[in-house]
Amino acid sequence: xxxxxxxxxxxxxxxxxxxxxxxxxxxxxxxxxxxxxxxxxxxxxxxxxxxxxxxxxxxxxxxxxxxxxxxxxxxxxxxxx
Amino acid sequence: xxxxxxxxxxxxxxxxxxxxxxxxxxxxxxxxxxxxxxxxxxxxxxxxxxxxxxxxxxxxxxxxxxxxxxxxxxxxxxxxxxxxxxxxxxxxxxxxxxxxxxxxxxxxxxxxxxxxxxxxxxxxxxxxxxxxxxxxxxxxxxxxxxxxxxxxxxxxxxxxxxxxxxxxxxxxxxxxxxxxxxxxxxxxxxxxxxxxxxxxxxxxxxxxxxxxxxxxxxxxxxxxxxxxxxxxxxxxxxxxxxxxxxxxxxxxxxxxxxxxxxxxxxxxxxxxxxxxxxxxxxxxxxxxxxxxxxxxxxxxxxxxxxxxxx
Numbered sequence: 233x234x235x236x237x238x239x240x241x242x243x244x245x246x247x248x249x250x251x252x253x254x255x256x257x258x259x260x261x262x263x264x265x266x267x268x269x270x271x272x273x274x275x276x277x278x279x280x281x282x283x284x285x286x287x288x289x290x291x292x293x294x295x296x297x298x299x300x301x302x303x304x305x306x307x308x309x310x311x312x313x
Numbered sequence: 314x315x316x317x318x319x320x321x322x323x324x325x326x327x328x329x330x331x332x333x334x335x336x337x338x339x340x341x342x343x344x345x346x347x348x349x350x351x352x353x354x355x356x357x358x359x360x361x362x363x364x365x366x367x368x369x370x371x372x373x374x375x376x377x378x379x380x381x382x383x384x385x386x387x388x389x390x391x392x393x394x395x396x397x398x399x400x401x402x403x404x405x406x407x408x409x410x411x412x413x414x415x416x417x418x419x420x421x422x423x424x425x426x427x428x429x430x431x432x433x434x435x436x437x438x439x440x441x442x443x444x445x446x447x448x449x450x451x452x453x454x455x456x457x458x459x460x461x462x463x464x465x466x467x468x469x470x471x472x473x474x475x476x477x478x479x480x481x482x483x484x485x486x487x488x489x490x491x492x493x494x495x496x497x498x499x500x501x502x503x504x505x506x507x508x509x510x511x512x513x514x515x516x517x518x519x520x521x522x523x524x525x526x527x528x529x530x531x532x533x534x535x536x537x538x539x540x541x542x543x544x545x546x547x548x549x550x551x552x553x554x555x556x557x558x559x560x561x562x563x564x565x566x567x568x569x570x571x572x573x574x575x576x577x578x579x580x581x582x583x584x585x586x587x588x589x590x591x592x593x594x595x596x597x598x599x600x601x602x603x604x605x606x607x608x609x610x611x612x613x614x615x616x617x618x619x620x621x622x623x
Contacts, residue, residue, distance in 0.1 A: 263338060270339065270599060271381075272610060275389050291386035298335060 235308045236285040249277045262299045319356035321363050332374045342599040343429050358437050365496045373421045380422025391564035397571050402536050405567040416485045424461040432613040435595035436558045439615040444556040451475045452524040458531040462493030469502040480508035510544040524550050529558040533568045542585035546620050555618045563611040578614045591617040
């Protein structure tokens with residue numbers, strides 16, 4: 233199954249939401265490596281992802297979205313409403 | 314240069330970070346901008362919280378983490394739909410207040426947040442430095458929704474406090490307050506009653522008795538906060554000072570009345586017949602006031618007011 237969102241697309245979204253250079257968003261980035269990544273800006277990111285990928289992410293997954301690989305896995309796991 | 318954190322405050326922050334490493338970045342912002350005097354006052358708060366937690370600090374820290382995750386879900390709903398998820402007291406009663414297990418964890422989490430959330434610690438500093446400071450003579454204190462007990466304990470311990478009374482509609486909340494006050498050794502100085510401001514009261518003898526009245530993070534739990542403020546005025550002694558802490562844009566599992574702006578808060582007081590004498594806005598941790606307002610994030614309005622006609 234084709235991924236709903238590729239890393240490069242997520243990278244640009246994250247750079248936009250976190251107001252940082254896309255280069256900061258590495259494939260293994262976490263809140264520790266991105267200064268503006270906090271729990272509230274993560275909500276903005278999730279809303280941006282929902283809009284771009286046309287999916288709905290359960291609020292129960294928020295606490296699991298603590299790295300780029302985890303976010304990509306949740307976006308592309310195919311269990312969205 | 315960053316000022317060294319006092320020991321009990323630092324121990325609580327370290328305890329939470331140890332249990333929840335991903336929260337360390339947030340905690341690093343919890344005490345920025347505070348000077349020595351404020352940190353010393355917050356150390357007294359940390360001391361009280363430590364006493365209340367006793368040997369159960371890990372459980373309290375877990376409850377804090379649980380509560381933050383619940384709040385995050387509510388914040389997600391709020392960002393998406395621009396409104397609070399629940400709208401009536403009945404819903405809050407069903408989901409939160411009548412659920413003893415939920416309430417216990419919720420109040421344990423809130424206790425820890427009083428130190429770690431900047432909008433909460435700012436409120437305690439305001440309470441101590443502006444509301445309680447400068448008391449010249451004996452005073453009678455009433456608190457609506459004493460919750461974690463930290464404010465009523467501080468008032469009861471203040472020199473000149475001859476009477477301290479706490480009212481709440483929730484038996485479970487009063488139980489938690491009593492537990493905290495017992496741990497702090499001031500339960501015998503406080504009277505706690507189950508009392509609804511709107512209900513006919515047997516308290517006529519308390520009309521116009523209280524010199525200091527505190528209502529901290531209560532109005533947002535009510536369907537009719539204006540009516541509550543009006544009802545409260547009857548208990549204010551002539552010249553009494555009222556402290557209200559009410560947040561704007563503050564999603565939580567039991568917040569039902571949404572205030573969005575400073576203007577809406579000021580209007581609420583004006584319509585209730587109260588004159589604001591001091592108004593400070595305390596944004597959430599890690600955000601300036603301008604940033605918080607621009608993004609519709611939580612800002613606590615810390616207000617001193619008097620009865621316009623009193």
